[in-house]
Amino acid sequence: MRINRLLSFLVVLLFTAIVMVGAFGTSWNTVSELPQNPADQSNIEGIGMLIFTHYVAPFEVLSIVLLASLIGAIYLAKGEGNR
Amino acid sequence: MVKTALKEFAFLIPLLPALAFVITFFFGRKMSSGGAIVPILAIAASFVISLVITLRLLANPGEVISQSYSWFAVLNIGVLIDPLAAVMLSMVSFVSLLIHIYAVSYMAGDPGEARYFAETALFTAAMLSLVLSDNILQLFVSWELVGLCSYLLIGFWFERPSAAAAAKKAFLTTRVGDVMFLTGIIILTSDLLKLAGGFQDGTYLLRFDEIFSYIPQLSALHSNIFGFEVSHLTIITLLFFGGAIGKSGQFPLHVWLPDAMEGPTTVSALIHAATMVTAGVYLVARTFPMFIAAPDSLMVIAYLGGFTALFAGTMGIVMNDLKRVLAYSTISQLGYMMLGLGLGSAIGLEAVGISLFHLINHAFFKALLFLCAGSVIHAVGTQDMRELGGVRKVMPITAATMTIAALALAGFGIPGTSIGTSGFFSKDAIIEAAYLFGEHSNNWIPYAFSIAAALLTSIYIFRLIFMTFTGKPRSNYHGHESPAIMTIPLSILAIFALVFGGLTKTGFMDFLKETFANSFVNLNIGSLAALGRNQILEAAGHESLFVQWLPMIVAIAGLAVAFIIYYLRIIKLGPLASMKNPVYRLLYKRYYQHEIYTEFFSLGIVYGIIAFLSQVLDVIIDSIVEGIGILTVGVSEELRKVQTGVIQTYATAVILGVSLLIILVKLITEVL
Amino acid sequence: MIPLIFYLGLAALLFSIGLYGVMTHKNGIRMIMCIELMLNSANLNLVAFSSYTDTLNGQVFAIFSIALAAAEAAVGFAILMAIYRMHDKINLDELNILRW
Numbered sequence: 037m038r039i040n041r042l043l044s045f046l047v048v049l050l051f052t053a054i055v056m057v058g059a060f061g062t063s064w065n066t067v068s069e070l071p072q073n074p075a076d077q078s079n080i081e082g083i084g085m086l087i088f089t090h091y092v093a094p095f096e097v098l099s100i101v102l103l104a105s106l107i108g109a110i111y112l113a114k115g116e117g118n119r
Numbered sequence: 120m121v122k123t124a125l126k127e128f129a130f131l132i133p134l135l136p137a138l139a140f141v142i143t144f145f146f147g148r149k150m151s152s153g154g155a156i157v158p159i160l161a162i163a164a165s166f167v168i169s170l171v172i173t174l175r176l177l178a179n180p181g182e183v184i185s186q187s188y189s190w191f192a193v194l195n196i197g198v199l200i201d202p203l204a205a206v207m208l209s210m211v212s213f214v215s216l217l218i219h220i221y222a223v224s225y226m227a228g229d230p231g232e233a234r235y236f237a238e239t240a241l242f243t244a245a246m247l248s249l250v251l252s253d254n255i256l257q258l259f260v261s262w263e264l265v266g267l268c269s270y271l272l273i274g275f276w277f278e279r280p281s282a283a284a285a286a287k288k289a290f291l292t293t294r295v296g297d298v299m300f301l302t303g304i305i306i307l308t309s310d311l312l313k314l315a316g317g318f319q320d321g322t323y324l325l326r327f328d329e330i331f332s333y334i335p336q337l338s339a340l341h342s343n344i345f346g347f348e349v350s351h352l353t354i355i356t357l358l359f360f361g362g363a364i365g366k367s368g369q370f371p372l373h374v375w376l377p378d379a380m381e382g383p384t385t386v387s388a389l390i391h392a393a394t395m396v397t398a399g400v401y402l403v404a405r406t407f408p409m410f411i412a413a414p415d416s417l418m419v420i421a422y423l424g425g426f427t428a429l430f431a432g433t434m435g436i437v438m439n440d441l442k443r444v445l446a447y448s449t450i451s452q453l454g455y456m457m458l459g460l461g462l463g464s465a466i467g468l469e470a471v472g473i474s475l476f477h478l479i480n481h482a483f484f485k486a487l488l489f490l491c492a493g494s495v496i497h498a499v500g501t502q503d504m505r506e507l508g509g510v511r512k513v514m515p516i517t518a519a520t521m522t523i524a525a526l527a528l529a530g531f532g533i534p535g536t537s538i539g540t541s542g543f544f545s546k547d548a549i550i551e552a553a554y555l556f557g558e559h560s561n562n563w564i565p566y567a568f569s570i571a572a573a574l575l576t577s578i579y580i581f582r583l584i585f586m587t588f589t590g591k592p593r594s595n596y597h598g599h600e601s602p603a604i605m606t607i608p609l610s611i612l613a614i615f616a617l618v619f620g621g622l623t624k625t626g627f628m629d630f631l632k633e634t635f636a637n638s639f640v641n642l643n644i645g646s647l648a649a650l651g652r653n654q655i656l657e658a659a660g661h662e663s664l665f666v667q668w669l670p671m672i673v674a675i676a677g678l679a680v681a682f683i684i685y686y687l688r689i690i691k692l693g694p695l696a697s698m699k700n701p702v703y704r705l706l707y708k709r710y711y712q713h714e715i716y717t718e719f720f721s722l723g724i725v726y727g728i729i730a731f732l733s734q735v736l737d738v739i740i741d742s743i744v745e746g747i748g749i750l751t752v753g754v755s756e757e758l759r760k761v762q763t764g765v766i767q768t769y770a771t772a773v774i775l776g777v778s779l780l781i782i783l784v785k786l787i788t789e790v791l
Numbered sequence: 792m793i794p795l796i797f798y799l800g801l802a803a804l805l806f807s808i809g810l811y812g813v814m815t816h817k818n819g820i821r822m823i824m825c826i827e828l829m830l831n832s833a834n835l836n837l838v839a840f841s842s843y844t845d846t847l848n849g850q851v852f853a854i855f856s857i858a859l860a861a862a863e864a865a866v867g868f869a870i871l872m873a874i875y876r877m878h879d880k881i882n883l884d885e886l887n888i889l890r891w
Contacts, residue, residue: 040815041815043771044767044771044811044814044815045811047771047774047775047778047814048774048807048810048811048814049807050775050778051774051777051778051807051810052803052804052807054778054781054782055803055806055807056800056803059796059799059800059803060796060800064795064796064843066795066843066844067843067844067845069792070792070842070843079847079850082847083847083850083851083854086847086848086851087851087854091851091855094855095855098855098858098859101859101862102858102861102862105862105863105865105866106862106865108866108869109865109866109868109869110869111869112866112869112870112872112873113868113869113872113873762889762890763887763890764886764887764888764889764890765883765884765887765890766822766883767813767814767815767817767883767884770810770813770814771814774810774814
């Protein structure tokens with residue numbers, strides 16, 4: 037178990053190192069200054085507009101997925117005992 | 120308008136029987152007499168189309184029918200009806216039609232009737248397709264297909280061990296020839312590709328006109344084989360002839376043909392007398408320009424054909440089985456046809472004419488002989504001539520037609536006139552050509568072969584006639600004349616055997632000369648012959664009266680011998696025709712072919728080597744195979760433990776793998 | 792302003808912690824929690840990129856992914872419950888019936 041744990045730790049360390057090297061080694065193309073709007077600090081309205089216009093189809097699909105997983109979870113958790 | 124319309128139907132000639140095959144094969148059992156009516160109608164339609172096309176072609180021999188469709192790459196499928204194909208088409212469909220009608224009665228009541236008619240329909244389709252194919256590959260495909268049908272039909276009564284063995288023997292023996300043929304095609308194709316500079320769109324490389332146009336270049340290609348400089352053309356033509364040897368039962372691959380008589384007699388008549396066995400002759404005739412341009416190939420054909428004619432004849436005189444006599448006679452006559460083609464080195468294109476003339480005439484009278492024999496066997500129930508005798512009294516029509524066929528086979532007629540049986544004209548043409556050849560090259564061997572074979576032909580066929588039809592019955596049999604559906608085809612064939620040769624003698628030869636000079640191919644045979652160092656006689660000289668009469672004289676002599684021994688029975692053959700006489704024993708044992716081919720060569724050498732090798736290889740291969748198996752099991756026993764069934768292990772392995780992969784990719788892209 | 796790389800580093804660390812948890816913990820519930828951690832580190836990335844490129848798409852994606860994580864967690868826990876009911880245990884390394 038100890039050895040297993042050590043091995044896992046080494047693997048994770050290796051993985052982290054790789055990701056870190058990748059992240060730090062890349063020159064990210066970002067905006068120079070975060071946009072500031074003193075009047076309205078929130079972007080909820082923008083997100084809402086996007087969800088219900090451009091992303092309305094994925095949104096509807098997501099609702100079906102949630103419903104299906106809900107039913108599935110209930111079915112699985114309910115068990116066979118009290119049918 | 121009508122003419123163009125007719126051309127469009129040329130492809131129907133093989134297609135109709137093929138369709139009949141499908142129908143009869145699947146629904147024949149539910150129809151009366153095995154669904155025979157379907158193939159009969161289909162072949163009748165094919166015959167009508169062939170005949171009309173032939174007549175059209177006869178009026179205008181230069182305008183051949185040629186249709187080609189691209190198959191793949193530079194290969195094509197197509198239809199070519201030139202004079203050579205036209206006469207074969209008409210003959211094959213006609214003989215096949217008559218034999219199918221005859222078979223309705225002959226095969227009546229056989230449990231495999233529907234299968235019989237389906238297979239013969241397929242055979243006819245394949246044979247017709249062979250005849251009218253316009254390229255060597257389609258010809259080969261059909262060639263194999265007729266071989267298959269031959270195998271199926273020889274083994275038609277497969278429950279008999281002898282029939283199954285005969286079918287196998289025929290298949291294997293002809294396969295030897297077929298492999299040679301295929302090798303020839305492969306060499307030809309590779310040479311042509313080399314000469315044409317690879318695949319080129321729009322040309323059909325293996326079409327005959329394309330092949331013929333490359334003959335000069337092919338003959339210039341040389342290879343060194345066992346220290347001899349051999350022209351590629353010679354190799355290819357000899358390999359083609361190898362195929363013809365197998366198919367047409369020439370020495371030394373003739374052994375299957377007598378055994379093939381295990382099939383129904385109608386099959387023997389259709390396949391092993393009239394049509395399929397002549398495919399070899401047809402192949403040589405079809406590619407004749409190649410043969411004439413190849414040094415030595417024609418000489419090989421002439422010698423082998425002549426030798427086969429004589430060799431088979433000697434065995435024919437001692438056989439006691441009705442059908443076996445006819446089988447040896449077929450081999451002998453095929454030898455004549457090959458001899459006729461081989462004489463092309465002296466007489467040029469006329470060789471195709473005389474050979475095909477004999478082929479057509481032979482098809483008529485040999486099919487007739489077989490059908491008559493079938494009629495006798497059907498009525499009497501035995502095919503051993505020693506048990507027959509006096510059949511003439513119970514079967515007058517059969518006896519008459521068979522006698523006509525025998526006269527045609529022996530070649531009776533009056534030289535110098537146009538009176539004579541059909542066999543007379545064609546066989547005499549070949550013998551006279553052999554004489555011309557002898558005069559021309561001072562090589563009398565083919566002539567000697569052909570005259571000796573003519574004598575033997577006459578002896579064995581009249582021996583058969585006298586032993587079967589005259590004298591007193593030598594066993595208790597109850598014969599009766601065959602029904603009209605059998606005797607009518609016999610009579611029609613008898614008429615053809617009697618008069619066809621006389622009526623078409625000169626016209627036929629002139630017609631066949633157009634084969635290689637028409638709208639499809641136009642070849643200068645003289646220059647091709649010069650390539651093969653063959654000198655073609657300009658004009659046929661007039662033979663002396665003796666030469667003209669000699670074949671007739673030997674035929675009459677043969678008749679006389681047979682008459683004295685087997686009709687008058689003045690000379691007792693007792694001691695001569697017994698196993699004590701070494702010559703008789705040699706002939707009766709068929710030159711110990713069975714011992715040499717089957718027991719010594721096949722069973723002894725081939726089987727022995729294979730048995731030895733299999734012993735050795737068993738040990739080697741077994742240890743290799745088993746070693747691999749043991750190794751695999753051992754390694755997997757250990758490796759399977761990787762599959763722990765615990766998710767964490769898998770997750771670790773996946774992450775480790777991904778990490779190492781990224782490092783590896785990075786190393787490869789950065790360092791290298 | 793905080794450079795983007797800080798967010799990315801944080802997300803990578805979070806992911807590694809989650810990964811280490813998945814690899815070492817036997818308990819199914821803990822494993823699912825670790826998986827959630829990994830998912831959320833990805834969400835953090837999404838939001839960070841979204842902000843630093845001045846578009847809202849990434850944030851919408853993050854919302855979607857949170858919703859999917861909820862569904863996944865629901866099903867995951869339901870499966871765990873079913874397993875517990877059948878085998879009376881929840882340690883996944885003992886449930887190795889799919890091994891060799």
